[in-house]
Amino acid sequence: MLICVPEVLSKADAADFRRIMDGCAWEDGRSTAGAQSTLVKRNEQLPPDSEVARKLGGRIISALTANPRFLSAAIPLRIFPPLFNRYTAAEGHRFGIHVDNAVRGDHLTGLRIRTDLSVTLFLAEPEEYDGGELVIEDSYGSHEIKLPAGDLVLYPASSLHLVSPVTRGTRVASFFWLQSMIRDAHARSLIFDLDSAIQTLAERLGRDDPETVKLTGIYHNLIRCWAEV
Numbered sequence: 087m088l089i090c091v092p093e094v095l096s097k098a099d100a101a102d103f104r105r106i107m108d109g110c111a112w113e114d115g116r117s118t119a120g121a122q123s124t125l126v127k128r129n130e131q132l133p134p135d136s137e138v139a140r141k142l143g144g145r146i147i148s149a150l151t152a153n154p155r156f157l158s159a160a161i162p163l164r165i166f167p168p169l170f171n172r173y174t175a176a177e178g179h180r181f182g183i184h185v186d187n188a189v190r191g192d193h194l195t196g197l198r199i200r201t202d203l204s205v206t207l208f209l210a211e212p213e214e215y216d217g218g219e220l221v222i223e224d225s226y227g228s229h230e231i232k233l234p235a236g237d238l239v240l241y242p243a244s245s246l247h248l249v250s251p252v253t254r255g256t257r258v259a260s261f262f263w264l265q266s267m268i269r270d271a272h273a274r275s276l277i278f279d280l281d282s283a284i285q286t287l288a289e290r291l292g293r294d295d296p297e298t299v300k301l302t303g304i305y306h307n308l309i310r311c312w313a314e315v
């Protein structure tokens with residue numbers, strides 16, 4: 087399931103990120119790639135351990151933990167420190183088809199996660215560049231994602247995906263992974279749909295409506311059944 091979350095960062099915050107990142111030294115993106123993806127990865131990254139990447143990443147984590155739609159869709163247990171990448175048309179940047187590593191470790195913090203979900207948070211507006219779509223394959227076909235600055239997409243880390251060549255301008259984004267409390271993607275999707283329906287009912291009938299309360303109980307009891315914490 088692909089889930090877009092709008093306005094995780096405000097336009098002002100996204101612009102501030104860009105200003106800060108413009109003044110940084112970037113390195114070859116292959117520094118964090120696995121054995122297969124290093125063959126097809128052509129982009130630049132902020133050094134993952136740099137102070138600026140950690141600071142900006144912390145701001146993203148703060149925004150995520152205050153975002154109800156993100157929390158409902160991901161039910162995150164652990165979030166990997168966000169990384170930042172840049173694809174420039176003049177350099178012919180792209181990222182060919184690959185699958186993300188199943189486990190990621192962060193040697194600075196010792197954090198180790200199973201990558202259930204991959205996240206791309208767009209930091210450039212779609213009008214700033216041509217190409218650069220995130221293309222995700224699932225059993226329903228290929229999906230092209232290109233979102234406004236400040237919006238993110240959550241997608242299964244198990245899926246094959248690519249970033250198409252950037253042919254004009256520069257695509258800037260943050261990307262990272264998370265381990266969900268709900269390991270099974272189907273169960274996680276049911277939980278998200280149930281929560282969405284409960285929120286709509288609560289608006290229509292009130293949070294104290296007896297059936298809404300009962301459904302809210304079922305929601306939490308399903309999480310009790312499935313959560314690994």
Ligand code: NI
Nearest residue numbers: 184185186247
């Ligand atoms: Ni990837």
